[in-house]
Amino acid sequence: VQLVESGGGSVQAGGSLRLSCAASGYTYSSNCMGWFRQAPGKEREGVAGIYTGGGSTYYADSVKGRFTISQDNAKNTVYLDMNSLKPEDTAMYYCAAAKRWYYDCSHFLPELKADDFGDWGQGTRVTVSS
Numbered sequence: 193v194q195l196v197e198s199g200g201g202s203v204q205a206g207g208s209l210r211l212s213c214a215a216s217g218y219t220y221s222s223n224c225m226g227w228f229r230q231a232p233g234k235e236r237e238g239v240a241g242i243y244t245g246g247g248s249t250y251y252a253d254s255v256k257g258r259f260t261i262s263q264d265n266a267k268n269t270v271y272l273d274m275n276s277l278k279p280e281d282t283a284m285y286y287c288a289a290a291k292r293w294y295y296d297c298s299h300f301l302p303e304l305k306a307d308d309f310g311d312w313g314q315g316t317r318v319t320v321s322s
Contacts, residue, residue, distance in 0.1 A: 193217040193311050195287050200316030203277055211272040211316060213287030218311075219268055220244050224290040224297040226304045227261060227272045229283035229318075236286070238304025240272060241297035250297045250304065255281075277320045284315040 199211040211227070222245035230236040240261040241250040249261050260273040270287060288309035290300060300308050 195289070195311055195313035197285065197287050197313040197316040200285060200318045202319040202321065205278055205320055205322050207277050207320070208273070208275045209277065209318060211274065211285055211287075211318075213270045213272075213313060215268045215270075215289075220289050221265070222294045224295060224300060224304075225263070225270045226288050226290065226297070226309055227259075227270075228286045228288060228304070228306060228309075229281075230286070231283040234283075236306045237283075238306070241300070241304050242270060243296040244270075245294070246296065248296055248298070250301065252303065274318070277318075279320050279322045282318060282320050284317050286313055286315045288312045 194216045196214050224241050226238050226241040228236050228238050239252045239255045242261045258276045262271045289311040291310040
């Protein structure tokens with residue numbers, strides 16, 4: 193099983209990026225897939241999640257209204273569209289699959305925690321300059 197993130201880069205504040213998370217070796221058909229981020233010196237934060245079995249989504253308050261998570265089941269890929277980026281969005285972004293299958297992301301709330309996720313990608317860096 194492998195998760196590979198891509199799409200990170202450097203943008204100015206107000207800009208946009210689209211992150212991709214491609215899965216291989218396993219089809220996540222009934223999993224909560226999450227996007228996390230970790231800035232230097234900070235804990236890993238769950239910012240968005242999507243249940244691949246039904247498409248329901250979750251967003252942290254810090255990104256609500258600016259980020260959109262989506263999936264393409266045919267490509268076994270999850271996306272994170274990030275708009276109106278702010279310098280505080282600067283971090284390494286990771287995608288991950290929840291350890292427990294067949295559970296909607298709401299099962300893991302009030303926030304997505306890294307400990308509930310097992311398969312991780314290597315991360316993609318996002319830098320937002322002011």
